[in-house]
Amino acid sequence: MYKAFYGLSYDPFLKSIETKDYFKSQDFKGALSRLEFLKNINGFGLVTGEPGVGKSFLLRCFVDSLNPNLFKPVYIPISTLTVMDFYRALCNGLGIIPAYKKILMFKQIQESIYTYQHSKNITPVIIVDEAQFLTNSVLDDLRLIFNFEMDSKDYAILILSGQTPFISQISRQPHEALRQRIVVNFHLTGLTKDETKEYIKSRLKLAGCFDQIFTDSAYELLYSSTNGSIRTLNSLVRMCLISGANEKLKSIDNELVFMAQNELNIVA
CATH class of the missing domain: 1.10.8.60 (Helicase, Ruva Protein; domain 3)
Known part of the structure; x- marks a missing residue:
């Protein structure tokens, strides 16, 4: 009824708007430019903000902008996972049939990332949404999964997106090595x-x-x-x-x- 009354052809305030119609706020443009920079250098990125400020939509816009001939996006939306669940989700996203043991999946993931980069010239882009729910065990393993040739090269892009408390979580001493790997860090304010x-x-x-x-x-x-x-x-x-x-x-x-x-x- 309200659409007809106000002459609207559709509900313009739905969550599922097309990425091409995104509103170019300064906040959003700043975050997107950081992710574009990360796309050119590889490595770890961190996006934080309060609920509802547009983190997930930002990631959707970024993924839609990626050339599928050059990038392989892997989106993991809910981070309330055990280490084994996380490994399986990552394997599935990379198109691998997960092994039964963690150490074998670890090897599968690293080999897949290496193959994408060296044999196909494609950079895997791993996006972990709702990162504030990640366990310490998963955070510990993230740094190890993306270690190649004694940290001399980054063969993938890892983007962690979470609510504001995640800043404190990742700043704690046990995660110092992971935090130091972050080359792009942006906090959305809305x-x-x-x-x-x-x-x-x-x-x-x-x-x-x-x-x-x-x-x-x-x-x-x-x-x-x-x-x-x-x-x-x-x-x-x-x-x-x-x-x-x-x-x-x-x-x-x-x-x-x-x-x-x-x-x-x-x-x-």
């Missing part, structure tokens, strides 16, 4: 106040709505209620549109945003 307004307007335009739906006071409250989180902002804007359409309101002010905020139980 949308700024001005970007929040531009993001909403750009999403509406993509769906065919060029009207000024939200008042300035509404934009102010939308920003202060979401603290830069794109995920929370998407949910709140959608609820505002649903409520606005129900009330037959062509203009949405801060009062309606406040009501939508309460309905979603969002604490500013």
Whole structure:
């Protein structure tokens, strides 16, 4: 109902938007440029941020930008894995049938990475999302898996993406050797106040709505209620549109945003 009322051809605030339509915030552009740099040098990268600021979408954009003739992306989305589970996931991602023993899988993974790089001229890109859930055992093994020729070469790219507490986790003394391998490190902070307004307007335009739906006071409250989180902002804007359409309101002010905020139980 709200799509027809506001002249939208689709819901522009869904999570599953196409990567070509991403909003180019300063935060996002900065993170993507770091990953592009990592693509040219290989090695370890770290991306962190609070929930909802766009880490997973950033990784999706990066993967979509990779030339499949030059890169082999392996995405491991949920990191609540044992060491053996992690090894199996990595083997499967590299197209290997996992062996039954850890030491054999370790050898399989290293040989596969080496073969991709030297025989096929393809760089494996291993992406571990939700890295804050990685156990210390997996973190310890990560450094070992990607050790080649006494650390003189990097044959793959490893990107760890996690929530803010992961910064403290990986900074602890037991993980010092792993932390020192990180050559690219970016912390996403989310949308700024001005970007929040531009993001909403750009999403509406993509769906065919060029009207000024939200008042300035509404934009102010939308920003202060979401603290830069794109995920929370998407949910709140959608609820505002649903409520606005129900009330037959062509203009949405801060009062309606406040009501939508309460309905979603969002604490500013």
